[in-house]
Amino acid sequence: MALDHMRMKGRHAGVSRPYFDARTGASYYRKNGEWHHLYRLIDRENDRYVETIKRLTTGEILKHVDEPLSEHVGHGSAKPRGVPSEPDEP
Structure with missing residues (x-):
């Protein structure tokens, strides 16, 4: 399969x-080991x-x-970074 x-x-x-x-085309999803069709x-x-x-095998x-786009926040590089932890007091 190509x-x-x-x-x-x-x-x-x-x-x-x-x-x-x-971008459009096949994309491998590591979490479940399946190929998907991606359109972005x-x-x-x-x-x-x-x-x-879409799941490539079934089209689901x-x-x-x-x-x-202005409402598409909290994804990818726009995810909030973790707050640095305070050092423990002795």
């Missing part, structure tokens, strides 16, 4: 951060985040998110 994955990024001249980032769109110009994950939709 599996593929594609990623596209759109950038404006002179700006390093892409305004558009999309990050559209900064239109404030949109879309992600759909495991996750679907379609929301404004």
